[in-house]
Amino acid sequence: MLRRLDLAGAEVTDLRRVLPRARIDVRAATDAVAPVVDAVAERGYAAVREATLRFDGVDVIEPRVPHDDLARALEALDPDVRAALTESIRRARIVHAQQRRETVDVQVVPGGRVSEKWVPMRRVGLYVPGGLAVYPSSVVMNVVPAQEAGVESIAVFTPPQKEFDGRPHPTILAACALLGVDEVYAAGGAQAIALAAYGDVQAGDVRAGDVHAGDVGHGIEPVDLVTGPGNVYVTAAKRLVRSVVGIDAEAGPTEIAVLADDSADPVHVAADLISQAEHDTLAASVLITDSAELADAVDDEVQRQVALTKHVERVRTALTGEQSALVLVRDLEQGLAVVDAYAAEHLEVITRDARSWAERVRNAGCIFVGANAPVSLGDYCAGSNHVLPTGCAARHSSGLSVQSFLKGVHLVEYDHAALAEVAPHVIALADAEDLPAHGAAVAVRTGR
Template identity: 50%
Template sequence: MIRTLDLRGSRPSRAEFLSLIPRNAIDVDVASEVARDLISAVIAEGSSALREQADRLDKVTDHNIRVPAEHISEALSELSPELRDSLETAIARVRLGSAAQVPASVETTVAPGARILQRWQPVERVGLYVPGGKAVYPSSVIMNVIPAQVAGVNSIALASPPQAAFGGRIHPTILAAAGLLGIAEVYAMGGAGAIGAFAYGVPDLGLEPVNVVTGPGNVYVAAAKRVVRGSVGIDSEAGPTEILVIADSSAQPRLVAADLISQAEHDELASAVLVTDSEELATAVAAEIDLQASGTAHAQRVHTSLGGVQSALVLVDDLDVAVDFSNAYGPEHLEIHTSQNAELVTKITNAGAIFLGDFTPVSLGDYSAGSNHVLPTAGQALFSSGLGAYTFLRPQQIIEYNKEALNEVAQGIRVLSNDEDLPAHGDAVDIRFRSEDN
């Protein structure tokens, strides 16, 4: 089912690794053309464009795009006690994990009478997207909303696609999760159109533009984020999920196989990669995949994902090469199952989130670890991070000098401003030391 990539006998360079890494051949640029058209329609036509897109893409008509408060209340009242308890546990843990991501303000005295205050200021308004395709993600409500709340964002709007199976309403569990978190501004809209609606507003819905758009989604959602980036901030262009496992002969094949399958369950385009220096482990994991995958609820989806070009069992000479491979890949989720976990994790530079040991599966991070599961995919972990409270915060510096402190650097400012042929900069300083009578 899953192919083997044998890299033993070589030590590829970073550039060579980048060419060898198993990846989906997803062209976001092509999807961007579609996303741009959908967004342009929303800008020009407002809610009528969102309705047309819902009819065509979600098979829903005549629904409430702005979700009435009673729909949220109904969903919350119908939530089973068991599911409510699970959601509330996840909420409490993610709130704790997110609180640790808010930096403290720091005041620096540069010289007597000269100070700089570094503070972190939340954006005013955010739009949070929760997908609603092959699976239902109330956990993504939690992962999006709580960091924004912890950061101090005052205005939070949430969107998820309308569901034909629920009469055009958002899935009730998603609505219930929004209710648990006190989110009242909710929209039944999906895909690129929803991203455009957040970025540019929809006046006839009373939907005001936001400052930041976050949340996972399909390739069209990722493409839409690329289109609106610059008008608004985004978290990342999150695409199909990924798991990479670094393991040696000490790893348990059944656990590694189960974790690869758990992420393959998301989507036919999901990536599942094992990198190991043990051929025996790779063979055992392949056998476990064959055994476990057929018994899972979404066996066909799993088979397609694991059989795709984006998934592989990768054989390397040693764990140092495995680390190099992982750092070049920049996985969304990285699991480490070795006898050297503590040492190896210090060598990892690029990963969305890292899961150590037998009792820390990615599934834990998806729900109840307290970490965030909205993470960079498709190699974006090489330059970006997962969603967190910091996503909604901007560092600002507040500078305050008294007369004596400014005077101390006045001559230096004059020299530099003259050198840059910007003499008025120096004049703006000098005038403060010139008597008004002169």
């Protein structure tokens, strides 16, 4: 079922050019959503409401979900799902609490000190998608690190659903309630990202005829940072607003790569490849192995298991797409080079001595070590975060964490003697850069 890419006998100078990857045209999507983003920037929620009616088929007059709806959703939540979410939150808090950063205080010279304090973002907008599946786990993965970082104001944006009369899915609302988040907006897609970035139009800014009376004065405050996964239109909107607010990353379709030798169980590997293909027809599932026998067995097992899964057509389309493949390498050393070139969102290492191979990986969003750590564990209850870099971005970016919601601020303190001691160097560098006023700002204090 999966196409094969044999690199065992190949000398490839640029692995990135030959490895499978979905083709996502963010630029075209950017052109498509730019009018929506511009409209929201100008007219606030009125433009969001229009876009929601056009794209989602629902007219959401009041975007903020009432507190009573959140409480009812939590009360009606299936007890097993509530227990699972509670445990997911507990484990995520254990891990993310250890990511907090402390102030660093450094004495550079006697009388000269530089400190770095870590300050949480004041207000963040967390996006939770609602397309082919329901993602209460994404509520957990966004909210927990923000809370552990000490973010003061958290707003969740998630698409309205026709079947729930324009409200978000009840399981999403229940997860928000369980986490104590009561500012939730029924808005999805590019228009939600723009609403988070620009906020709502105020009544005094509205020109006659621009909006309906019901659209005025929602008072949605803009955020400082937007995080969370989404489709290509959400990604495009993030690109457009990143000069206005911070973003976590430009997320693309989900990916799994499995680095395996002949010790791996083909039943397990096939199940893991299928689990990611279940997300989206553009999801990528890649096996990298030095064992042709394992590749054959996994391919046979994939065909058997796909027939038994619920979303057969979606999974089959993803697995047979250009973004998925069985990659044969001559040995695990070459496999490691392929892994680093691919820079997967999720990487499983299922080999003998898996930990030692995993520790050598440079580029991956999250690494799952050994036969008993499937990606699904990380999606829900490992304690790690599942909002991860995609599309080769793991070469330079990290997954969502407490650090995503913190910014470092330096404090510089020098007494007069310490300033006078370094003044000649400051003045020399200022003169070298032809910025004499810089030097003068020091000279006026030190008499030089």
